[in-house]
Amino acid sequence: VPGEPGVGRIESVSDGVFAVAITLLALDLRVPDPLAVHGGTALLDRLGEQWPVYAAFVLSFVLIAEVWINHRRLFACLGRASHGLLWSNAFLLLSVITIPFATSLLGQYVTGHGASGRRVAAVAYGATWAFGGLAFNLTWWQARHHSLLRADLPADTVLRLTHRWVLGPIFYTVSAVVALIAPWVSLLGLAVLGVLFVLPPPGPPPR
Amino acid sequence: VPGEPGVGRIESVSDGVFAVAITLLALDLRVPDPLAVHGGTALLDRLGEQWPVYAAFVLSFVLIAEVWINHRRLFACLGRASHGLLWSNAFLLLSVITIPFATSLLGQYVTGHGASGRRVAAVAYGATWAFGGLAFNLTWWQARHHSLLRADLPADTVLRLTHRWVLGPIFYTVSAVVALIAPWVSLLGLAVLGVLFVLPPPGPPPR
Amino acid sequence: VPGEPGVGRIESVSDGVFAVAITLLALDLRVPDPLAVHGGTALLDRLGEQWPVYAAFVLSFVLIAEVWINHRRLFACLGRASHGLLWSNAFLLLSVITIPFATSLLGQYVTGHGASGRRVAAVAYGATWAFGGLAFNLTWWQARHHSLLRADLPADTVLRLTHRWVLGPIFYTVSAVVALIAPWVSLLGLAVLGVLFVLPPPGPPPR
Amino acid sequence: VPGEPGVGRIESVSDGVFAVAITLLALDLRVPDPLAVHGGTALLDRLGEQWPVYAAFVLSFVLIAEVWINHRRLFACLGRASHGLLWSNAFLLLSVITIPFATSLLGQYVTGHGASGRRVAAVAYGATWAFGGLAFNLTWWQARHHSLLRADLPADTVLRLTHRWVLGPIFYTVSAVVALIAPWVSLLGLAVLGVLFVLPPPGPPPR
Numbered sequence: 001v002p003g004e005p006g007v008g009r010i011e012s013v014s015d016g017v018f019a020v021a022i023t024l025l026a027l028d029l030r031v032p033d034p035l036a037v038h039g040g041t042a043l044l045d046r047l048g049e050q051w052p053v054y055a056a057f058v059l060s061f062v063l064i065a066e067v068w069i070n071h072r073r074l075f076a077c078l079g080r081a082s083h084g085l086l087w088s089n090a091f092l093l094l095s096v097i098t099i100p101f102a103t104s105l106l107g108q109y110v111t112g113h114g115a116s117g118r119r120v121a122a123v124a125y126g127a128t129w130a131f132g133g134l135a136f137n138l139t140w141w142q143a144r145h146h147s148l149l150r151a152d153l154p155a156d157t158v159l160r161l162t163h164r165w166v167l168g169p170i171f172y173t174v175s176a177v178v179a180l181i182a183p184w185v186s187l188l189g190l191a192v193l194g195v196l197f198v199l200p201p202p203g204p205p206p207r
Numbered sequence: 208v209p210g211e212p213g214v215g216r217i218e219s220v221s222d223g224v225f226a227v228a229i230t231l232l233a234l235d236l237r238v239p240d241p242l243a244v245h246g247g248t249a250l251l252d253r254l255g256e257q258w259p260v261y262a263a264f265v266l267s268f269v270l271i272a273e274v275w276i277n278h279r280r281l282f283a284c285l286g287r288a289s290h291g292l293l294w295s296n297a298f299l300l301l302s303v304i305t306i307p308f309a310t311s312l313l314g315q316y317v318t319g320h321g322a323s324g325r326r327v328a329a330v331a332y333g334a335t336w337a338f339g340g341l342a343f344n345l346t347w348w349q350a351r352h353h354s355l356l357r358a359d360l361p362a363d364t365v366l367r368l369t370h371r372w373v374l375g376p377i378f379y380t381v382s383a384v385v386a387l388i389a390p391w392v393s394l395l396g397l398a399v400l401g402v403l404f405v406l407p408p409p410g411p412p413p414r
Numbered sequence: 415v416p417g418e419p420g421v422g423r424i425e426s427v428s429d430g431v432f433a434v435a436i437t438l439l440a441l442d443l444r445v446p447d448p449l450a451v452h453g454g455t456a457l458l459d460r461l462g463e464q465w466p467v468y469a470a471f472v473l474s475f476v477l478i479a480e481v482w483i484n485h486r487r488l489f490a491c492l493g494r495a496s497h498g499l500l501w502s503n504a505f506l507l508l509s510v511i512t513i514p515f516a517t518s519l520l521g522q523y524v525t526g527h528g529a530s531g532r533r534v535a536a537v538a539y540g541a542t543w544a545f546g547g548l549a550f551n552l553t554w555w556q557a558r559h560h561s562l563l564r565a566d567l568p569a570d571t572v573l574r575l576t577h578r579w580v581l582g583p584i585f586y587t588v589s590a591v592v593a594l595i596a597p598w599v600s601l602l603g604l605a606v607l608g609v610l611f612v613l614p615p616p617g618p619p620p621r
Numbered sequence: 622v623p624g625e626p627g628v629g630r631i632e633s634v635s636d637g638v639f640a641v642a643i644t645l646l647a648l649d650l651r652v653p654d655p656l657a658v659h660g661g662t663a664l665l666d667r668l669g670e671q672w673p674v675y676a677a678f679v680l681s682f683v684l685i686a687e688v689w690i691n692h693r694r695l696f697a698c699l700g701r702a703s704h705g706l707l708w709s710n711a712f713l714l715l716s717v718i719t720i721p722f723a724t725s726l727l728g729q730y731v732t733g734h735g736a737s738g739r740r741v742a743a744v745a746y747g748a749t750w751a752f753g754g755l756a757f758n759l760t761w762w763q764a765r766h767h768s769l770l771r772a773d774l775p776a777d778t779v780l781r782l783t784h785r786w787v788l789g790p791i792f793y794t795v796s797a798v799v800a801l802i803a804p805w806v807s808l809l810g811l812a813v814l815g816v817l818f819v820l821p822p823p824g825p826p827p828r
Contacts, residue, residue, distance in 0.1 A: 216489075
C-alpha cells in the first residue's frame with residue numbers, strides 16, 4: 001500500500017536505542033576522583049573496590065546483547081507491522097533504556113548495604129528484565145496472531161521460536177521472586193544464564 | 208537527478224535523534240546516593256519519593272514514541288525533500304531533544320515547590336510539545352504544497368493524515384495554556400492522551 | 415570489487431555521530447537545583463538567567479544541522495571512498511563531537527566573566543567550526559581529485575558545490591580572528607549566518 | 622533461508638555503538654567551573670592544564686576510528702553471520718564502549734599522580750585495546766573457519782587481511798606490558814601508531 005511504512009525504520013530506531021543503552025551502561029564505570037587518591041597502589045585499590053559495578057556492567061551487557069540478537073531474529077520474520085506491534089516493541093525498548101538504571105542500582109547496592117538494599121536492587125533488576133521479556137513475547141504474539149509474519153516463513157520455525165522465547169519472562173519473573181528471599185541466588189542464576197547465552201548452542205555445526 | 212540525495216538519510220539521522228533522546232530520558236532515573244541511605248527499607252523509600260520523576264519519564268516516553276510513529280508514517284509518504292522540509296524536520300528534532308530537559312523540569316518541580324514551580328514546569332512542558340507539533344505540521348504542509356509526496360499516494364490518505372495531525376499542536380497549545388491556571392488538569396490531559404495513543408485504534412481489525 | 419565496502423556505512427556512522435552530538439547539546443540545558451529555588455517566580459528567574467546557554471544551544475543546533483545537510487549532499491555525489499576520504503570525514507566528525515564542549519564554554523563564559531573569558535570562549539567556538547570547515551573541504555577535495563565522484567555527476571554541479579563550500583572555513587576563520595578583538599561581533603556574525611541557512615534560498619521555486 | 626537475518630543489522634547496531642562511544646569521548650572535555658575562574662587569562666590557563674585530557678581524547682578518537690574502518694572492511698567480506706560471530710562482535714563492542722572510561726582514566730592519571738597512577742592508567746588503556754584486538758581477530762577467525770565469507774572474495778584478500786589484522790592484539794598486548802615498566806614509552810608507541818593509521822598507505826595511488 002503506498003504510504004504504508006515497512007519494518008525497516010522500526011529496526012533502525014530499535015538498533016539506535018540498543019546501541020545508546022548498551023553504551024550508557026559504561027557511564028557507571030567511574031574514574032576515582034584524582035584529588036582523593038594518594039600514593040602507591042591507591043588507584044588500583046579504588047578501582048578494585050568497584051568490582052560489583054564491573055560485574056553488573058558485564059552481566060547487563062550480555063543480557064542486552066542477547067535481547068538484541070533475538071530482536072534481530074524476530075524482525076527477520078516480519079513482513080509488516082501493526083499499531084499493536086509498534087507499541088509492544090516500544091515497551092520492549094522502554095525496558096531496555098531502564099536497564100542502565102537498574103544496573104546502576106545493582107552495582108551500588110549489591111554489597112555494603114546489608115540484605116535490605118541488596119534485595120531491593122536484585123528484585124528491581126529481575127523485574128525490569130521480566131517486563132522486557134513480557135513485551136518481547138507480546139510483540140511476537142501480535143506478529144503471529146495478526147498476520148504480520150512473512151508468508152514464506154516455515155511453520156516449525158515459528159513454533160520453535162515461540163517455545164524458546166516464552167522461557168524468557170518465566171525465567172526473569174522467577175529470578176525477581178527468588179531475589180525477595182535470596183538475592184545472591186537470583187543473581188547467580190542470571191549470571192549462569194548469561195554464560196549459557198554466549199556458549200555455542202548444542203547440535204549440528206554453527207549455522 | 209544525480210547527486211540529489213533522497214529521504215533515506217533524513218530518516219536515518221532522525222531515527223538516531225529519536226533513539227538518543229528517548230534513551231537520555233532515562234538519565235533522570237537517579238540511583239539514591241549509597242552514602243545517604245541507611246538501614247531497613249530506606250532504599251525503597253528513597254526510590255518511592257521519586258515517583259513524579261518516574262511518571263514524567265513514562266509520559267514523555269509514550270509521547271515521543273507517538274511522534275516517532277507519526278514521523279515514520281509521514282516519511283513513508285515522501286518522494287523527495289526540499290530545503291524547507293529539511294529545516295522544518297530539523298526544528299521538529301530540536302523539540303525532541305529538548306523534551307528530556309522539559310521532562311526533568313516537570314519531574315523535579317511538579318511536587319514540593321508549590322503552585323508556582325508546578326505552573327512553570329507544566330507550561331514549559333506543554334509549550335515544548337506545542338512547538339514540536341507545529342514543526343511536524345509545517346513539515347507535512349511543505350510536503351503537500353511543494354510536491355514532495357509520492358506520486359502514487361491516494362488523495363484521501365493525505366486528507367485523513369492532515370486532519371489527524373493538525374489536532375496535535377492545537378491540543379498541546381491548549382494544554383500549555385490550561386497549565387497556566389490548572390497545572391494538574393493539563394498534565395492529566397496529557398496522560399489521557401498518552402493512554403489513547405497506546406490503545407488499539409477503533410474500527411476494523413488491525414492493519 | 416568483492417570485499418570493498420561502499421559509502422553506506424560512512425553515512426550511517428556519520429548520521430549516528432551527528433545525531434548523538436546534536437542531542438548532547440541539550441545536556442547543557444540544566445534544571446535549577448530544587449533545593450536552591452524558593453518561592454514565587456524563583457524558578458522562572460533561574461531559567462531566565464540561563465539565556466546565554468539557550469542561545470548557544472540554538473546557534474550550535476542550527477550550524478550542526480547545516481553541516482549535516484551539506485554532508486548529506488556531499489555523500490550523494492560519491493561513488494566510492496578512499497583511505498584519505500575516510501580520515502578527512504573522521505576529522506570532520508571530530509569537530510562535530512567537540513562542538514557540544516565549545517558550545518558549553520560559550521554559554522557559560524559569554525557573559526559574567528568580563529572581556530577575557532568571553533574572548534577565549536568565542537575564539538574557541540569559531541576555531542572549532544573553522545577546523546570542521548577545513549575537514550569538510552578536504553573531504554570534498556579528495557572526492558574530486560581521487561576520482562571518488564559518481565560518474566554521472568554533472569561537472570557544473572561539482573563546480574557550484576566547490577564554490578559554495580569553500581566559503582565555510584573562510585567565514586569561520588574570520589569569525590575566530592574577529593573574536594580576538596570583538597567577541598560580540600563574531601557571535602553576531604555566526605547568528606546571522608545561522609538565520610541565512612534556515613531562510614529559503616533565493617531563486618526558482620523550491621527544488 | 623526465510624526468517625534468517627542477514628548482516629545488515631549487525632552493521633547498523635555496531636555503527637550506533639561506535640558513534641555513541643566516539644561522541645561520549647568528548648564528555649571528558651570539561652568546562653572549568655565559572656565560579657572558580659577569576660580574572661585575566663584564568664580560563665585559558667585552566668583549559669591549558671587539561672592538555673593530557675585533550676591528548677587522550679584525540680588518541681582514542683583516532684584508534685576507535687581505525688577500528689571502525691577495519692570493522693567496515695571485515696563486514697564487507699561477510700555473506701552471513703553465526704552465533705559465534707554475533708558474540709565475538711559483541712565483545713569487540715564491549716571493548717569499544719569501555720574505551721571512554723579507559724581514556725578518562727588515562728587523561729586524569731597520566732600526570733600529577735606519580736609513576737604509580739600513570740602505570741595503572743597506561744596498562745588499563747593498553748589492555749582494553751588488546752581485548753578489543755583479540756575480539757576483532759576472533760570475529761575474523763570465525764568468518765574464515767565457519768564459511769561466513771562471501772563466495773566471491775579472492776583468497777589473497779583474505780590472507781592479506783589476516784596478516785594485517787593479527788598485528789593489532791600483538792601490538793596492544795606489548796604496549797600494555799611495556800606500560801608496566803615505562804608508561805610513557807607505551808603511550809608514545811600508541812601515538813605513533815595513531816599517526817601511521819592516518820597517514821596515506823604506501824604503494825600505488827589511493828584505491
